[in-house]
Amino acid sequence: MDFFKEYQLEIKYAGISSMMMFLWLLLENMLGVHSWNMRYYPYFILAGLTIPAAGILLPIWRKKVYGFKGLTFKEAFQTGLIVTAVLMVTFPIIYGIFFSFIAPDTFDNIRDFAFQHAHRFGMRPNVAMHRAGLIFTLQNYIIVSFLGTIAYGVLMSGLGSYLFRTK
Numbered sequence: 576m577d578f579f580k581e582y583q584l585e586i587k588y589a590g591i592s593s594m595m596m597f598l599w600l601l602l603e604n605m606l607g608v609h610s611w612n613m614r615y616y617p618y619f620i621l622a623g624l625t626i627p628a629a630g631i632l633l634p635i636w637r638k639k640v641y642g643f644k645g646l647t648f649k650e651a652f653q654t655g656l657i658v659t660a661v662l663m664v665t666f667p668i669i670y671g672i673f674f675s676f677i678a679p680d681t682f683d684n685i686r687d688f689a690f691q692h693a694h695r696f697g698m699r700p701n702v703a704m705h706r707a708g709l710i711f712t713l714q715n716y717i718i719v720s721f722l723g724t725i726a727y728g729v730l731m732s733g734l735g736s737y738l739f740r741t742k
């Protein structure tokens with residue numbers, strides 16, 4: 576119970592980040608990025624990672640800097656890692672729910688996109704569709720989101736900790 580009390584701010588902002596990610600996925604879906612606007616999908620993924628990370632970690636570090644009259648690299652890095660740990664749990668759940676119930680056709684749409692645009696990649700359409708079918712599955716997406724959250728979270732925590740340290 577002490578853990579939750581001690582890291583209440585980090586858990587709160589990780590929850591906000593999870594909600595932001597879910598809303599971002601809804602926005603992508605409404606704009607057709609999971610269907611008829613598939614060509615913009617890579618750009619939305621990058622923005623979907625960068626915006627929540629900057630929008631969540633920066634306010635936490637600012638509150639800690641001004642609230643505690645300083646912040647060491649270790650304290651800032653620990654804060655980032657705790658947020659990352661919570662997101663490692665919540666993001667795969669969000670993706671599982673979203674792509675199973677709200678946008679279940681997304682991976683079929685990716686395979687169709689690969690088939691239609693195989694010539695851009697120098698591939699035969701049937702080969703491109705087969706490879707896309709092997710790569711773009713819900714299970715792979717969840718695994719990549721889990722590993723990506725770890726990598727991106729540690730990277731952002733380290734960079735932000737270096738920039739926000741005051742002691």
